[in-house]
Amino acid sequence: MVKYFADIYNSTTAILSGMYLTINHLFRAKKGIATLQYPEERWPRPERTIGFEHGSYNVIRSRLHVDIDDCIGCLKCERACPVDCIKIETEKSPNRGEDIKDINHIGITSNSTKKALVVTRFDIDMSECCYCNLCTYPCPEECIFMTGGPNESRHSIDYEFSEPERTDLIYHFSKPGTKDGLQEMLNNREAEA
Amino acid sequence: MTVDFIYNFLNDLLPGFLGNDLLLILAMLLPFFALFGFITIYGFGVIYAELKVSSFIQDKTGPMGQGYGFHAGKWGLLQPVADGLHLFFKEDIIPATADRPLFILAPFLIFIGMFVGIIAIPFGEAIIISDMNIGIFYILGIGSLAVIALILAGWSSNNKWALYGGMRSAAQIISYEIPAGLSLIVVILLASSLSMQEIISYQSGGIFNWIIFDNPFMPIAFIIFFISALAETNRTPFDLPESESELVAGFVTEYSGARYAFFFLSEYVNMFVISAVAATAFLGGWQSPFPNFLNTPAWSVFWMISKAFFLVFVMIWVRWTVPRLRVDQLMHLCWKVFIPIGLFNIFGVSIWTVLRG
Numbered sequence: 406m407v408k409y410f411a412d413i414y415n416s417t418t419a420i421l422s423g424m425y426l427t428i429n430h431l432f433r434a435k436k437g438i439a440t441l442q443y444p445e446e447r448w449p450r451p452e453r454t455i456g457f458e459h460g461s462y463n464v465i466r467s468r469l470h471v472d473i474d475d476c477i478g479c480l481k482c483e484r485a486c487p488v489d490c491i492k493i494e495t496e497k498s499p500n501r502g503e504d505i506k507d508i509n510h511i512g513i514t515s516n517s518t519k520k521a522l523v524v525t526r527f528d529i530d531m532s533e534c535c536y537c538n539l540c541t542y543p544c545p546e547e548c549i550f551m552t553g554g555p556n557e558s559r560h561s562i563d564y565e566f567s568e569p570e571r572t573d574l575i576y577h578f579s580k581p582g583t584k585d586g587l588q589e590m591l592n593n594r595e596a597e598a
Numbered sequence: 599m600t601v602d603f604i605y606n607f608l609n610d611l612l613p614g615f616l617g618n619d620l621l622l623i624l625a626m627l628l629p630f631f632a633l634f635g636f637i638t639i640y641g642f643g644v645i646y647a648e649l650k651v652s653s654f655i656q657d658k659t660g661p662m663g664q665g666y667g668f669h670a671g672k673w674g675l676l677q678p679v680a681d682g683l684h685l686f687f688k689e690d691i692i693p694a695t696a697d698r699p700l701f702i703l704a705p706f707l708i709f710i711g712m713f714v715g716i717i718a719i720p721f722g723e724a725i726i727i728s729d730m731n732i733g734i735f736y737i738l739g740i741g742s743l744a745v746i747a748l749i750l751a752g753w754s755s756n757n758k759w760a761l762y763g764g765m766r767s768a769a770q771i772i773s774y775e776i777p778a779g780l781s782l783i784v785v786i787l788l789a790s791s792l793s794m795q796e797i798i799s800y801q802s803g804g805i806f807n808w809i810i811f812d813n814p815f816m817p818i819a820f821i822i823f824f825i826s827a828l829a830e831t832n833r834t835p836f837d838l839p840e841s842e843s844e845l846v847a848g849f850v851t852e853y854s855g856a857r858y859a860f861f862f863l864s865e866y867v868n869m870f871v872i873s874a875v876a877a878t879a880f881l882g883g884w885q886s887p888f889p890n891f892l893n894t895p896a897w898s899v900f901w902m903i904s905k906a907f908f909l910v911f912v913m914i915w916v917r918w919t920v921p922r923l924r925v926d927q928l929m930h931l932c933w934k935v936f937i938p939i940g941l942f943n944i945f946g947v948s949i950w951t952v953l954r955g
């Protein structure tokens with residue numbers, strides 16, 4: 406009999422103390438919330454402390470980016486890629502080293518190399534990329550690189566690039582319309598001549 | 599606000615405008631639409647409250663949004679609307695081996711059982727759809743319709759989890775009807791009436807005349823009623839019929855889309871009904887807590903709804919605090935704790951009323 410009432414007393418007090426706890430959390434909601442509204446708010450990224458300056462640490466594995474204005478279409482990155490996820494197509498430039506305004510092509514890279522080729526297609530399938538960084542080393546113009554980190558000045562970091570469609574993960578770096586534009590331009594010139 | 603009252607009112611307002619029969623149908627439809635609108639708004643509100651309260655209790659934000667488009671509106675206010683649309687546009691699957699007519703009937707039956715209970719709930723001196731002289735008895739009886747619906751749902755799904763869930767809920771609801779009834783009997787003893795309005799008028803004149811403060815037995819009766827009623831709604835901590843970890847989803851396992859929404863909504867309507875009954879029987883119903891102050895009809899609706907909503911809030915609060923009981927613990931609580939104490943309560947209150955004269 407005593408145990409019966411002791412049990413009732415114990416369970417009542419246990420439930421009440423539990424409810425006291427939860428109501429406290431309810432009223433503390435404003436400052437106690439542990440979750441973030443992700444796309445709008447983010448946790449700050451911790452600074453990397455690996456012993457030396459950020460700039461002298463030149464490997465970061467975030468997302469590839471290509472400065473297409475600097476790319477000379479040498480295909481070295483395509484050959485270096487172990488998973489073959491870079492696809493490059495080029496056309497011979499009609500005037501080596503000259504800008505072609507119609508298709509927004511710039512003739513000379515920032516390293517003042519004259520471009521002999523127009524890059525008509527430069528696709529990287531980021532769903533296949535294994536982030537090995539092997540493609541960035543051979544590039545003579547240093548125009549293919551991982552975003553952020555030591556390259557922060559060229560492209561801010563981007564490691565969150567989920568997409569609703571798998572094909573959206575194929576990044577097209579060549580300027581849109583380059584291929585058709587170039588063909589059309591050559592046809593026009595032929596017609597004029 | 600009975601149908602007769604509306605009928606006479608409309609008849610005075612538009613004499614000879616409509617035929618007598620049409621007018622009667624109109625007078626019946628008006629409270630129906632009022633109720634339906636109330637339930638819809640209440641449903642959205644309580645689902646939103648449930649999401650937010652549960653999240654705050656767990657230190658989360660709950661549904662949030664920073665605008666429109668694919669966000670759920672400011673503070674996620676559109677989340678219940680999105681949930682509702684989602685449920686209603688989902689594919690409605692009826693299993694091939696299910697007992698089709700019964701499977702289709704069950705969600706309607708449970709919804710009708712909950713819906714019809716509201717008509718006997720008084721929101722004010724004249725604001726009650728049907729002022730029956732056996733109101734409280736009627737609500738208890740109609741509420742038990744849910745058992746049939748749940749067993750139908752469990753049986754007709756032709757699924758072992760659903761059947762287990764249905765059996766469990768039947769056992770649970772039938773068991774907990776007894777302590778709920780026992781503690782209402784105490785109220786009926788004091789008010790010496792089964793009519794909701796007379797139970798409320800017994801409690802007129804401020805907070806200390808409410809039945810819960812009437813004598814030392816009443817708080818116990820209130821707690822027993824509230825917990826038993828909570829058990830009848832099949833909500834955590836009494837959600838054994840649909841305990842996810844054991845029974846997938848219990849009797850709603852095979853339901854989807856709009857039919858599932860009916861089960862879902864009827865749970866929340868049921869919460870309101872039992873909170874309103876608890877408020878009527880123990881907390882003075884639509885009476886203001888201050889004697890002769892804020893006691894006009896508009897305020898009476900406010901008092902009734904706020905008392906009921908407070909109890910609904912307590913149910914949500916309990917749900918996110920207390921873990922689920924085991925089946926044997928559930929039966930132990932009902933048969934070995936609530937029923938003896940409930941019987942003792944009746945005994946005590948009877949003696950109390952006799953001694954008080």
Ligand code: SF4
Binds near residue numbers: 529
């Ligand atoms: S990082 Fe590696 S896998 Fe990715 S594109 Fe470059 S070479 Fe290919």
Ligand code: SF4
Binds near residue numbers: 471476478479493545
């Ligand atoms: S290695 Fe550099 S320059 Fe050569 S194709 Fe690749 S990105 Fe262009």
